Amino acid sequence: MRIVFLVALLGGAVFYSYVAFIDLSFFNQRGRPGAGFFPRIVGVAMVVLVLWAMVDALRDRRAAATNGFHDGLGDTGxxxxxxxxxxxxxxxxxxxxxxxxxxxxxxxxxxxxxxxxxxxxxxxxxxxxxxxxxxxxxxxxxxxxxxxxxxxxxxxx
Amino acid sequence: MDIFSDLFMGLSIAITPINLVYLLIGAMVGMIVGVIPGFGPSAGLAILLPVTFGMDPIGAIMMLAAIYYGAMYGGTITSILINTPGESATVASTFDGFPLAKKGRAGPALVMQAVASFVGGTVGVILITILAPMFSQVSRSFGPPEYFLLACMGLLTLIVMIGSSWKLGVISALIGLALGTVGVDLETGQGRYTFGSAELIGGIYFIPIAIGLFGLGELFYAFWSGLHNTGSGSIVQYSKEQRFWPTAQDFISTKWTMVRGSVLGFVVGVIPGAGATIASLMAYSTERSLSKHPERFGKGEMAGLVAPETANNAASSGAMIPLLTLGIPGSASTAVLLAAFMLWGLRPGPLFMSQNPELAWGLIASMYLGNMVLLAISIFAIPLFVQIIKVPYRILGPAVVVICALGTFSVHASFIETYLMFAAGIVGFFMRRFGFSPAALVLALVLGPLAEEALRQTMTISRGSFAIFVQRPASLWIIGITIALLVFLPILGRIGSRAANTEKAGG
Incomplete structure (x- = not known):
């Protein structure tokens, strides 16, 4: 389930970054930070970190499968x-x-x-x-x- | 003398019949929110914020603040009577509170927790009265670089305290920052992520997100973890007639505990991100290490209950300092309070106390009164709260959904916002389930637009150079404090966790 949630987040982050790079400019006409300045930084950071978290989650899942580990209070169904x-x-x-x-x-x-x-x-x-x-x-x-x-x-x- | 005249002015504003009624309602609601396991002050504040819209700003802020610090009082009642903390800041109160109740001292424990909360809360407000004007004075020299760094400090310190994973904390904050960029960019007039929708031009409104994440999200999580099947557990009986009141020895033996807990709690509370939970665990740990009889802790020692109680209430007062003087909320609850201020067109920060003295000092004065009201309620309305504990979660759950939905709708009469709240509730549940931090998301959503504006102004001033952050003495100070906090906060957190783990292992 965690992987599914992270994949959904990654999709959102990629789309957010795509719009920031395609529709919004990094600098405005006067050379000052534009409408895309902040979104581009946030978007790229989000994509990188979600990917990193996905790698962690996959590693955890593999370890849990090996040890037969149950990962939460309400995970009993x-x-x-x-x-x-x-x-x-x-x-x-x-x-x-x-x-x-x-x-x-x-x-x-x-x-x-x-x-x-x-x-x-x-x-x-x-x-x-x-x-x-x-x-x-x-x-x-x-x-x-x-x-x-x-x-x-x-x-x- | 200025402080006294300001405080008296605040008292004259706070002591009106209608404001006192709001204060009483806020204190009662806060205690109820605290009593319900799974709901913290942030959920209570977010859910009840829309209810205050028709009110006068001073009365509304007084009521919301009373809900905030009242939750600390209420949370301990369940810690003592059913060994279940009403909210995370009262976890440490179960260590000795419940053993005291099992020893037949539930009455004295309930009264002493109320007295300790009163002392902690009142010492906290006294320190706010003295220190808030000083903080305000210092922060007047701050410009955009300092504001950007302060926003970063608030977010980073919260993230390092999340515990489960800093990566998930940062991702949560980034989602909040991303949501904060939706709407028309005020500097260029360009629409961002609006996709032609008129509803999104003004941006994503904070209230539906906060209500969804904290109200519905927490509720779904409580159902997922089976809280609705556990019932109220066995409530330890207490008698109002026999041995209800504490002995003189209880007061004498804990007088210095209260002083230490108050000061420690306040200091930890001022640090953004640290919060009342860390304060209470640290106070407990400190008290046990200073005690001549550490072996009695965890077995029903009064000092073990009094220390965390004074600390968590002092911490909730301390958290008001960065909020009022810097405009930086250090926790999810104070982020909701900041949003409430902004809804009334008020912007807490360096000039807040000088530009809005009636409101600032009215709020501070109301906190003195609020602690008195809460002391009385805590002692004399215990039977009422015991009845509330008995209301099963499976009845409470659907009722909370109703209040969240109708509360969200009442803000702007918008179905879109109501649906957004439901969506945020589902996302909030998954975030809680998978170790993300809804608090970091909300804090980032509030701080994001401020941080972006400050960063862009800074870049304009410095002509694109980041060196400006190390060229200004005030900025350097903030960077230094942030680094120190990032190093020391995890250590403080570990001390608190160790105290909690030791108690769990012991009993």
């Missing part, structure tokens, strides 16, 4: 599963926010998330799923006068 569940639920919430707006999507999301993460406690989950959005609405919309996400579709509330 269930750790990744639980984190993935929460990430997926969070992404679902991001989509719901756009469609149903802040209040309704929070009720739906909390109901869904709690039924997955806290199964069997229906009353507790229902109470949290209803009370929390009301508290958040009162805090953000009424007390702080901050805007809640509006719904894409017309809702009666």
């Amino acid at each position: 269930s750790g990744w599963q639980d984190a993935a569940k929460l990430v997926l639920l969070a992404l679902t919430y991001a989509v719901l926010l756009r469609i149903f707006g802040g209040f309704v999507s929070t009720i739906i999301y909390l109901g869904l998330a709690l039924s997955v993460l806290n199964p069997g406690r229906h009353l507790q989950n229902a109470l949290v799923a209803v009370i929390m959005p009301i508290v958040v609405y009162l805090l953000f919309d009424r007390l702080l006068n901050a805007s809640m996400p509006p719904a894409l579709i017309d809702l009666p509330f």
